[in-house]
Amino acid sequence: MLFRFFIHFIITVVAMSYTNAHANAIRFVAEDLPPYHYLNAHGQPDGVLVEIAKALKAHSGLDAKFDILPMARAHYELQTKSDVVMLAWLKTPSRALNYQFLGSMCQSSASLIGLKTNSASLVSLEQAKRFRVSTIRGYYSEYYLKEAGFSEEHDLVLASHYKSMWHMLYRGRTDFILTNTRTLQRELDELGLDPALLESKLTLNDFPSELHLATNLQFSKSQAKKLRESLVAIKASGRYDEIVRKWQLLN
Template sequence: MALLASTKIIASLQETVHFVAEDLPPYHFINGQGEVDGGLVELAQAVADKANVTAKIKIMPMARVLHELETKPNVVLLSWLKTPTREVYFRFLGTMCHTSASLIGLKQSQTPINDLDAAKRYRTGTIRGYYSETFLKQAGFSEGYELILVSNYQSLWNLLFKGRIDFVLTNTLTLEKELNALKLDPKAIEHKLLLEHFPSELALAVNAEFPNELANRLQHALAELGQSGQQQAILERWKIH
């Protein structure tokens, strides 16, 4: 009884960290039993355990995820693409996993390209305000000419499938989920060009108000999981690379 009471006291004294993420299988999602699940959820729990904190993990729409991150001092975004602009305003605590970005086109289209400059002969679409807009503009793409910007992924994929743009710049994370939601055939598209210089790190992120000592503990915990091989084992179990 004394041991049980001591365990409860220790748990109650642990700091609570609120991890937030969007619904994105197999990384973080709500499973068939209504529970938070996913490879990065398991990894976040392992980070919390090693840092001796209590993890509360919630799945919510991305707009709310960003609102929580920007306005609350004890929130950690579970996986966020690490870009130069975001590094100015937010602290990144370490890489959870990597993704890749490509120019995606229809298999049936005759649009051979070997590099990003060659893509300027065609029309590439992406979502306004995303880092992909900045990336393409820095590469010399001009809005209204080689670059078509839209407000959401629904418009983006419909433009591609209707032949109004030639490529979509996107990462591999949300590709299949978005196409399935629109009832578009994932088999109709292919990767035309892998963008090797596009940011690929999906990292833990906190705002400037997040306690520094706690951030350091989480950062060190994730680093230790990486060094021990436990992080890689979790990612491999979920087929995340």
């Protein structure tokens, strides 16, 4: 009888420990955007920021899983779930009021890109209003362009994914695209498109450039602290730079 009680007690303790650990698990979410984060040939989350997040998981001791989702779904999860960490989200003043930003994961560089056969020369974003300009629906770049006076009724053509956006440009369905130039080469290689046909038409120096780990305000403050401290630690140790060099990504 005592032995059965002891076994039952051990099973209960183990089950409670597993439940508590599972309840405290976090979820790193991101969209499909190589080389930052994507599903590899084996259907597993991969990419430079996924590898950095795995280093954060190991250093912090936090239980974590990884999900690659459509951007709209990833954003919804970030807004509504208290266990979600967005792997890379542009930090802006308005977002900083409603979300926790835990540290910079990488830098971006925004430009208007067009075909070389398009002889238009731009010195300001205002001049681009004479043309069709595209970006991805739901991105901060959509908000940025609309704030600058672009509209879907006149000069703004939104795409659902970077793949369709690039095809729109190469097929002449839009004149310029607003994109992160640091991912340009990888995206074009994946699509089999010739980057030699492109040129930067206008660098947008006022566009936010830091991509951060981000959570909503309901995310555990203690877990957020662990992630912040772990990101600082792996940068200080050189592990962060090692991963970035491995992926041949400049930061």
